[in-house]
Amino acid sequence: MSFVGSTRASDPRGSFAQVRKSILQRSIAMLTPQDVVTIKPNQTEPLKRLYNKAAVVPMFGQINIEELLAKSYMALGLKDPTNNIVGVIVVNTYPNIKALPLWEWKSWIRDIYGMEDSCSRNTLWVHLLMYDSMYSLFFLKPLVDYIFQQRVFLQYLILVQPPGKYRTDILSDLGTVVTPKEETSKNAQRLYVFNREDFIQKYxxxxxxxxxxxxxxxxxxxxxxxxxxxxxxxxxxxxxxxxxxxxxxxxxxxxxxxxxxxxxxxxxxxxxxxxxxxxxxxxxxxxxxxxDDLADVSLEAIFHSLENLHSKYEDEILEIIERTTNAEGQNSTSELDETLIHVDYSESDSFSLVFTSASLLFFQDDETKSRHNSTESVESSKEVLKNYMLSAEKDPRLNEDAMSAYSSVRGMYGHIPExxxxxxxxxxxxxxxxxxxxxxxxxxxxxxxxxxxxxxxxxxxxxxxxxxxxxxxxxxxxxxxxxxxxxxxxxxxxxxxxxGHVRVVAGSSKHIPAVKRLISTIPNNSFVLQEFEKSIKDPATPYLPFVFLCEEQVIGLAILSEETDLLYLQAHYDLSYINTRVHRSDSYGVIETLLINPIFQRHSKLFLSELHTLGDFSVLFYRHTPYDTTDAYRERPLMNLLQFMLPLAPRRLPDYDMDLLLQEECAPSKLIVEDQEPFALYLSTVPNCSVNRHAVNTRIVVVGCSNTALSFLETLLCKQDPNDMVTFNNVTLICASGMAASKVGSRIRDAFLIKKYFMDPRHMDMISLKTYVNVISGKVSKIDKKNQILVINNNSFISYDMLFLMNGEQFLQPIRQNRTPFVEKPDNVFVINNAIEANNAVMKLKQLHANYGDRDYTIIVFGHFLQAHTTLNGLLMFGIPGKNLVLVEPFPYCMALEKRQRHKVSIYNDPDIDEAVYDHIRAEGIQVYQSYYFHRRGIDPSET
Structure with a gap:
């Protein structure tokens, strides 16, 4: 029998080939597992070079090399001293017997061959062997050695030998032949078993x-x-x-x-x-x-705990409101709103859940909702707080002070169980x-x-x-x-x-009580339980339930379904890693839910591999929606195996002229063009289940939430090499606004900012950086390089191993002539660097408008930057008449001013554009003062 021996034509170089052969034979015996390399799914050339159809087909049947690599668990190659691939082995998690269903091989090997202890955890199957004829007697052992070294639980590597007479000298004495229990014929199908004990050193x-x-x-x-x-x-x-x-x-x-x-x-x-x-x-x-341990950790107990936290926070806010009201007398609702946001706490994780009000959670706002706060009468403190929480326009995630309060309560009141x-x-x-x-x-x-x-x-x-x-x-x-x-x-x-002995089986009714106990301490478990029970009891359900067992105890569960929206995924996400030519249309699956006890996370790749096999899906997707990180709206618990899946980068669709394309009858389907709710997409394939993932615990701290910082984090965390995946466990982002500023949905607020990057709210949801990054809302007060410590807000600290300062372009408060900062911080002076500061300006304008109505007032915009023009645009969109706006620009440079900030180039660097823009500004009634610099400011005592 020749498995796959490549034969070569006569060498015209004659005796030179013999000399080469004798030299190589001296080094052949030195081939070791260190010479083994992984063959990636797209590396088909080494296999095509060694492929010999006459030898492959009798042993392994008709094969498609691309399909084989795309669906195999592991493909390895052996390099000779000249770095050429001289041997290949392809293994999978099931035998290469087409008549045998993928999920039935365990009972087959037990009943036919009597191998009782063979299971998915300790058995792999050889699907292909190929080699250079010069290395026929030496190529196999290094490959098998490597497999056993890499898979610590692997006990058997099995090759199925079809009936017939074959040459077996390439197998040497590396393994054991196992024949069927009740078969005496020498031509029966046999198993050639490589046992771990024969390859791993004994200790x-x-x-x-x-x-x-x-x-x-x-x-x-x-x-x-x-x-x-x-x-x-x-x-x-x-x-x-x-x-x-x-x-x-x-x-x-x-x-x-x-x-x-x-x-x-x-x-x-x-x-x-x-x-x-x-x-x-x-x-x-x-x-x-x-x-005496904390036993009541049910969902009801968690909600009760959150209500207590909310009550403490609410009482503290009410106390502040009452104290301020008594001191200042009767105020408008807008003033009370401003009081609400000045609650000062230390900072923490900006995505911790402490409020139960929907308006204080992270989801997109709706401009069409009306404000509930009255501007004509003074309501009670409790009513003000209630309306404040229900208000959609007043988004606390866009207010720095409110976010600081929001993020710190858990640290103050969080209970550590004993x-x-x-x-x-x-x-x-x-x-x-x-x-x-x-x-x-x-x-x-x-x-x-x-x-x-x-x-x-x-x-x-x-x-x-x-x-x-x-x-x-x-x-x-x-x-x-x-x-x-x-x-x-x-x-x-x-x-x-x-x-323990772990395995994966299809879920059944007998597993329901154990599943209930498993998820009883998990918030939002009702949805999972309902779906699990429905997938078992309803024969028409599209869901496939599976449970993970250790010594017959349920340690995890998964619910799969078939992916029916593949065209949308191909249009909106980069699926180039998947070779769609070799996957059937029904071989794409979706992980609806997947939970596993953290104790057994080390077996995660085994569980994913078994889901591929038992579900008969060569590709599995997982959709991570923004609501999965929003506790009040989360329907399912977070999947705790995301680090073993590959994040897929979103794709930006071109702007289609649908009317023109419809006329030409070549318009894309609306199902593809229309935007669904954004979600982050993760991928699992069979080859990915064997990829070693490297864990990096280096404490990486990024300061700033600029476009550069977000792009850096996206590249670092979301753009992974499928064949060399890395998990960064300690990545922290420090920013005054956190990631909440990127979630702005209001057109008015967006009008204040420059959209010069694709990192919009939708893109942020489609990469889900919050899954990987710890976010701290605060400002860096001090950097201690010697001890590698950052001081935040002068009252807390964080350690780092690697520090990246990516604040981006920042505007600062004006300073005095002697270069010292102003002590006073008037509440009607704004420096707009992000959405939160733009939101503060909008809120203040609403208050001023409520207090003064249509009286004459002046709003000054100072600066010679594009941001000054966008601010004017935002104010106009808000409804401020142009006659009440003044633009003061320190440009063109005035020769009479010395030691001032000199702007030598116009904003647009094009005289025609400059003229058109300024003509439009003046047409709106806006006064423009050019060549003026900031000198000083004063505080009106009557307004304090």
Missing amino acids: KIRRAVEEDNDDLVPLINTHSLRLEEMYGRYYIAEILTRYKDSGRQIIVAEHEGNAVAVLCLNESVCYKVLNEEFELACYNGLKKPHP FHGDPNAFCLEITAAYPDHEVGLMQLFEAAFETFPDREYCIMAVPSTTPINRLTKFFTRVVPRSTGVFPYELYALHKSAVL
Whole structure:
């Protein structure tokens, strides 16, 4: 049997080929797993070069190389010393038997071949083997070695041998032949099984002894010299002899008489500090369950808690209103509105939910809604507050003071649950292994739980700048609290995630009670439960339910459906990564809901792969809507596997002249052109489920919400290479307005700003930066470069490893002649840099108009910038007559003025445009004063 051996014509170079062959044969035996490379779905050339139809078809049947790569779990190539691909293996999660449904192979291999322990978690199937004939006896072992090294849970790699006589010398003695249980014919279909034990080095796992010091200290020194510098050369021996009662356990992996991998474990854990700094509720505080633990975490209890928070905040606002009313007497509703926004708290995450009022949540406003506040009578404080919360025009997310109050309440009143059970965790202090023996760490982690049999969690804390990609195969990152200042990252590993048997099955009625218990503590769980029950009980439903099991306990669930709007997705998102030629129209699916216990997130790629197989979808999409991050309007819990999916970039459609296209009968479908509600789109394919994703914990802080900052964040987080994906876990944006300024929907407010970038509200929703970025609403007061700390609003701080200052163009308050800033800050002087400041100006104008009506007044716009003209445009759109507007420009430059800001170029740098614009400005009745500079300002005592 020849699997796929490429044959070559006679070499005209004669003996030169023989010389070349003898030279290469010397290096063939040196091929190792380090020579293995991943073949991307679009890299078809190496396969086409090695393809031999006469050898492929009898073994693997008719294949389409493009389709095979697009739908395979993993494709690997082996490079020779000249960097040419000389061997290829393509594997998938199911056998290449067309008559066998993808989801039925487990019962098939159990019933026919008696392999009871084969399952999706520990088995992969070979779908293609190809090689250069010169490497026929050497190409396979490095490839199989690499697969077992990369997949720590993989036990079997199986090749299906069709009936017939084949050459098997290329397989050598690497595997075992398994025949059907009741078949005696030699020509029966057989399985050639590669077993993990035959490829991975065997280790003796044991406790360390004093004599291991000479092996372990040099091993640890290959990673860090700090321990030896601090404690000397014999610290391992001292731990084992002099400090036996310290609560430490040291276990090693021994190979050929030498300790080649080590774990140092400690039962001492500071539970209180970790609980204050990290979200440990889903881990029960790393403690055993206890009757006194916080038990009432149902949806009703959460709403009750939010109502209490709202009540505290409301009472505080009412107290301010009452105090101000008593001091100043009767005020108009607009004045009371201004009082409402001057609530000063410290800042925090600007997307924390504290209000239950719909008007205080993040969704697009509607200009058509009328104001409820009366301008003719003074209402009671409570009525004012009620109307304020119901007002759509007065958007608190666009007011800096209100946002500061909004974002800080959770930090003030947020409750940290307490856990009273017995300790249930031990910490990992040292882990080290030689590069060739890192596979031994898996066996060490399994043995670690035997050293502490009464504890279920292994945790470790690592600096944010430490690369730990090899350990992310085992551990799950614990989410820090928004107010936490812990200097390290916390990772946790649960005993069941290592030793438990996990699998995915189709949901059924017997799973409903377990699903109810799983989601009982999750807000917005009613929608998920209804959809899950409907997908099981209603035979006409389009939904497919699945559950994730560990030792027959439900640890997660997923609900899939078929994607029916593919044309819209192709028009509005970049789907170039998907080769649509090889995917059937019914092979596109949608993840409606997906939840998994965080303990088992390390198996996320396995679960996604199983959803592809069981649902028979080669492509899965997930729509992340703006409402998914809005607690009051969220129908489903947030999906906690987004980091394992590929974000797709939105596409901007051209502006179609529909009337002309309709006349030409070539207009695109309205379903494509019409904009749906914006959403961020994520993609999962079968090859993506095998891609190693790198975790970067470096604390990246971006200051400013300029176009450059948003573009930088989009490129960093959303434009991923599908074959080399990276997760940035610590990205923070600091901005006075946060991301809320980009959500402005009012035409009046937009009129004050220059639209010079595509980062509009719709685009922001289609990339969902809030999914990746921690947003702090505040201003940087100080930068401590030595300690890498930013001081925010003079009362809080944040640490950073990398700092990016991207404030963009900013206008500042005028200063005095002696270059000192003005102390007073009149409430009728505005510096407009963003939508929030434009909103403040609009609100003040409404108040002035309510107080003074149509009396004569003057509004001065100062500056020689395009923003000055857009401000005039906004004021005109608001309804301010042109006769009440004055434009003062420090241009053209006046020679009599020395040491002033000199503007040497006009705004438009085109005399014809300048003339047309200024003619229009004057036609509106606006007075224009040119060549004037700001000198000073005064405060009218009668107006204070």
